[in-house]
Structures are given as structure tokens and as C-alpha cells.
Amino acid sequence: MEIVIAVILGTLFGFVLQRIGAADPEKITGMLGLTDLHLMKAILSGIGIASFFLFLGLMSEWIDAGHLSIKSMYWGVIVGGAMLGFGWALAGFCPGTGIVAAGAGRMDAVFFLIGGLIGAGIYTIFYESLLGTWLFESVLGGKATLATTGSSTALITADSSQFYAMLLGLMMVVFARSLPERLR
Amino acid sequence: MYWHWFKSGCALALCFLLAIILVKPIGVSTQFVIVDGIVLSAFDNQLVVAEKSEGNVISGYRSSNAYLNKSNGKYAKAIAEPLNYGLAFVVSMLLDGFIGGYFQKKSTDNPIKQLPDFHERRFGHSRPFRYAITFFSGVIVLLGARLAGGCTSGHMMSGMMQTAVSGYAFALAAFAIAIPTAILVYRQ
Numbered sequence: 521m522e523i524v525i526a527v528i529l530g531t532l533f534g535f536v537l538q539r540i541g542a543a544d545p546e547k548i549t550g551m552l553g554l555t556d557l558h559l560m561k562a563i564l565s566g567i568g569i570a571s572f573f574l575f576l577g578l579m580s581e582w583i584d585a586g587h588l589s590i591k592s593m594y595w596g597v598i599v600g601g602a603m604l605g606f607g608w609a610l611a612g613f614c615p616g617t618g619i620v621a622a623g624a625g626r627m628d629a630v631f632f633l634i635g636g637l638i639g640a641g642i643y644t645i646f647y648e649s650l651l652g653t654w655l656f657e658s659v660l661g662g663k664a665t666l667a668t669t670g671s672s673t674a675l676i677t678a679d680s681s682q683f684y685a686m687l688l689g690l691m692m693v694v695f696a697r698s699l700p701e702r703l704r
Numbered sequence: 705m706y707w708h709w710f711k712s713g714c715a716l717a718l719c720f721l722l723a724i725i726l727v728k729p730i731g732v733s734t735q736f737v738i739v740d741g742i743v744l745s746a747f748d749n750q751l752v753v754a755e756k757s758e759g760n761v762i763s764g765y766r767s768s769n770a771y772l773n774k775s776n777g778k779y780a781k782a783i784a785e786p787l788n789y790g791l792a793f794v795v796s797m798l799l800d801g802f803i804g805g806y807f808q809k810k811s812t813d814n815p816i817k818q819l820p821d822f823h824e825r826r827f828g829h830s831r832p833f834r835y836a837i838t839f840f841s842g843v844i845v846l847l848g849a850r851l852a853g854g855c856t857s858g859h860m861m862s863g864m865m866q867t868a869v870s871g872y873a874f875a876l877a878a879f880a881i882a883i884p885t886a887i888l889v890y891r892q
Contacts, residue, residue: 525789528796529723529726529727530795536719541712544706546822552882552886553883553887554883554886562707562709563716563860566714566716569714571865574724588729589729591854591858597873598852598873600847600850603881604844604845605878605881606848606882608856610840610885612822613842615733620798620800625805626805628834631836632845635839635845635846637736637739637740637743639847640733640850641740643851644740644850648770655851665869669867693713696709704887
């Protein structure tokens with residue numbers, strides 16, 4: 521059953537990435553070069569809308585809080601995020617969109633995926649020697665979230681923290697709407 | 705043409721919400737490690753081994769590699785049993801791209817351009833050079849994603865929708881480097 525859900529969700533996600541332009545490196549470098557903010561508006565509003573309904577679902581208990589999964593916060597998140605940002609801007613692909621673009625027959629995306637497999641392999645080999653370094657030191661509260669999720673340290677301790685998360689979601693949509701089509 | 709930004713946002717939200725309601729948050733970059741493991745275990749049958757005897761082992765598998773062995777052999781299990789949720793999800797994305805690409809090639813209004821305009825403007829018409837750039841980027845992106853413990857899907861989208869501090873930090877770090885890089889390298 522889980523495999524069937526995986527196929528349905530993966531197909532839906534791949535289809536959406538393609539239809540919103542995320543699998544097109546032109547749209548990615550347009551967003552990052554600030555000359556075409558279409559994707560920025562889409563991503564921001566997407567996170568906002570998803571967050572709004574997620575916390576609505578958590579508050580009314582029709583979403584199982586056990587399905588949430590909060591990633592830890594350590595220095596490696598910042599260093600790794602910066603590295604990903606560099607390659608993302610150069611190639612115009614991130615892991616998910618690279619897969620969809622490669623499937624669509626883009627040779628540059630196929631090379632991106634081969635590089636990705638090698639990068640992941642290098643990390644797998646050197647993981648053990650990175651353990652115990654500052655990169656894995658916890659910062660900003662480790663497994664922390666702004667609102668209560670049930671599986672993390674909530675930074676907003678008020679009872680209504682999930683309501684604030686819904687407001688934040690709405691604010692992201694409003695901000696996305698206020699962004700111009702291009703900044704440069 | 706591509707969907708309007710708001711329709712795009714709603715569609716993205718639907719994907720991430722459905723995934724979290726039905727199973728767990730969407731993530732992609734872990735599967736690069738799993739595919740590596742599947743390939744490597746074909747050459748090294750000691751890389752991932754079943755461990756049924758120990759009482760405290762949750763996954764039932766362990767690996768000689770510390771990374772594949774972490775979280776009680778969670779990755780080791782996914783490598784030993786490739787027909788699993790995470791890999792099926794990502795393979796579906798790949799097939800999806802294939803089908804979508806087929807129809808995109810047939811329609812004349814929006815064909816796939818093999819060499820992006822931004823590359824041609826900056827580096828000329830050399831395809832091998834574009835491939836070298838994307839290959840190098842792929843190495844850096846997955847090294848970064850694995851060090852961070854997630855990529856654009858897992859950290860930025862899934863993380864920020866759950867208001868995870870790690871998600872905000874990841875997104876800030878990624879954009880702080882990506883925006884100047886894109887502007888400096890592909891300046892019009």
C-alpha cells in the first residue's frame with residue numbers, strides 16, 4: 521500500500537514541478553538572478569498555504585502529529601545549505617528538479633544526477649571522519665520549531681502558537697503576492 | 705506555458721500536505737545515498753548485511769559504513785530492500801519527467817531547450833562545458849544536501865511549512881549564496 525501511495529505522490533510532485541517551471545533551469549536562474557521571480561512567488565506561497573493548512577489540521581486534530589518530522593539544526597545545515605545554493609545557482613537544478621528534468625530528456629540534468637550520485641557517495645565515505653567535528657554541533661535549539669508540533673522544542677510557548685503559525689503562513693502568501701515579477 | 709504563480713503555489717502546497725497527511729514530509733536527496741548503496745553493494749556484499757539476531761536493532765540490517773548504519777541501519781535497510789516508499793517516490797518523479805517531457809517535445813509552443821539561454825549568453829554554444837558545469841554542481845549540491853541533512857524539498861519546503869528552525873536556516877544559507885552566484889556568473 522505504501523508503495524502505491526509513493527507512486528501516486530511522486531507522480532503528482534513530479535508533474536507539479538514540471539508545470540510550475542521548477543524543472544526548467546532557465547526559471548531557476550531567473551529566480552536566483554532576480555530577473556524572474558515567478559518561482560519565488562510560487563515557492564513562498566506554496567510553503568505558506570501548506571503551513572496554514574498543516575497547522576489548521578494539527579489544531580483540529582485531523583492531521584496525525586506523528587507524521588511530522590523535524591530535522592535537527594546544527595552548523596552543517598548552514599554550511600551544507602550554502603554549498604547547495606552555490607551548485608543550485610550554477611546548474612539551475614536542485615536534487616528533485618534535476619530528477620524530473622533528467623527524466624524529460626535533458627542531458628545536462630543527467631550529468632547533474634551523475635555528479636549528485638558521486639557527491640552523495642563522497643559524503644557517505646567521509647561521514648565518519650566528520651562526526652564529532654563542529655559541523656555537527658547543535659545550534660539554535662537543535663530540533664526546534666517556532667510553533668508546537670508535538671515532536672520538537674517549540675520556541676513560541678504560548679498555547680496559541682499553532683494559530684501564529686497559520687498567520688505566518690498567510691503572511692508568506694501576502695508577501696509572495698507583493699513581490700514584483702522581477703527585481704532587476 | 706507554466707502555471708500562474710498562485711496556482712503553482714497551491715499545487716505545491718497540495719503535494720507537500722498530502723504527503724504529510726498520508727505518510728511523512730517529502731524529501732528527495734536521501735535517495736541519492738540509497739542508489740549509491742544499491743550500486744556499491746553489488747560489488748561489496750559485506751556493505752549491507754542482515755542482522756536478525758540482535759534484539760535492539762530496529763531495521764534488521766547493518767552496514768560496515770557509519771553513514772549507512774546510522775539511525776539503526778535505516779539506510780542499510782532501504783538499500784537491502786529497494787522496493788520502498790522513498791525510492792518508489794523518486795523513481796515515479798523520474799518516469800513522470802519522461803512522460804511530461806515526451807508531451808512537451810510534441811507541443812511546439814514550449815520545446816525543451818537543451819542548452820539554456822543563460823549558459824549560451826555567458827559561455828557560448830559548448831554543450832560539453834555545460835555538462836561539466838552541471839556535473840560539478842551535482843557533486844557540490846549533493847555534498848551540501850547530505851551535510852545539511854536535506855535539500856530544497858526536505859529542508860526548505862517541508863521544513864519551513866512545519867516552522868522548523870533548520871528549514872529557515874537552510875533556506876537563508878542557500879539563497880544567500882545562490883543569489884549572488886547567479887547574478888555574478890550569469891549577469892545579463
